[in-house]
Amino acid sequence: GNSVTQMEGPVTLSEEAFLTINCTYTATGYPSLFWYVQYPGEGLQLLLKATKADDKGSNKGFEATYRKETTSFHLEKGSVQVSDSAVYFCALPLETSGSRLTFGEGTQLTVNP
Amino acid sequence: GAGVSQSPSNKVTEKGKDVELRCDPISGHTALYWYRQSLGQGLEFLIYFQGNSAPDKSGLPSDRFSAERTGGSVSTLTIQRTQQEDSAVYLCASSFERNQPQHFGDGTRLSIL
Numbered sequence: 001g002n003s004v005t006q007m008e009g010p011v012t013l014s015e016e017a018f019l020t021i022n023c024t025y026t027a028t029g030y031p032s033l034f035w036y037v038q039y040p041g042e043g044l045q046l047l048l049k050a051t052k053a054d055d056k057g058s059n060k061g062f063e064a065t066y067r068k069e070t071t072s073f074h075l076e077k078g079s080v081q082v083s084d085s086a087v088y089f090c091a092l093p094l095e096t097s098g099s100r101l102t103f104g105e106g107t108q109l110t111v112n113p
Numbered sequence: 114g115a116g117v118s119q120s121p122s123n124k125v126t127e128k129g130k131d132v133e134l135r136c137d138p139i140s141g142h143t144a145l146y147w148y149r150q151s152l153g154q155g156l157e158f159l160i161y162f163q164g165n166s167a168p169d170k171s172g173l174p175s176d177r178f179s180a181e182r183t184g185g186s187v188s189t190l191t192i193q194r195t196q197q198e199d200s201a202v203y204l205c206a207s208s209f210e211r212n213q214p215q216h217f218g219d220g221t222r223l224s225i226l
Contacts (some may be wrong), residue, residue, distance in 0.1 A: 042219050043218050045115070045217065046216070097212075099146070101215065103153050103156040
């Protein structure tokens with residue numbers, strides 16, 4: 001089945017710093033790719049997605065581009081805020097045409113004022 | 114409410130007892146998923162329901178785990194004869210159809226003493 005490898009961290013940044021969290025995948029074909037975010041004490045929320053190669057997903061200032069050449073889907077944000085402190089998960093379907101997701105290990109982001 | 118609702122939010126029980134975890138998906142969502150989030154194992158798929166089709170049980174870790182979805186809506190995950198390694202956060206998600214973005218509940222934190 002498909003799989004994902006994610007930079008585990010933890011990552012600690014100062015407010016307004018640039019963020020990159022690396023995610024690479026192994027897949028058959030071109031499945032949809034997702035970033036989920038988990039705030040303390042809460043469930044996962046879909047942050048952004050991309051459904052085909054070269055697509056760029058974006059939301060709340062975060063971006064990720066589906067790059068088939070490097071099989072990557074790195075998450076970026078130009079200027080992080082304290083409120084962005086959370087755990088971030090890269091994910092894709094276990095089977096390219098399937099629904100059940102497989103997740104990376106998660107990256108804990110802490111942003112200090 | 115508008116989101117996926119899970120209950121209880123926390124459950125503490127003694128080893129060997131049975132537990133039931135409940136998930137109320139978003140109204141109109143035909144697909145429902147259970148995942149488990151534990152230290153050292155990350156996020157793991159457990160079981161998937163799609164409409165009236167037979168569920169995909171391929172992620173259930175042992176025959177002590179079972180789940181049902183009544184009337185295509187509410188789902189119950191049952192763990193029999195609980196073990197300490199069952200301690201984890203159990204997350205439920207739903208989507209409008211298969212292959213659509215999944216919306217997660219806040220989870221049930223299960224602690225086995």
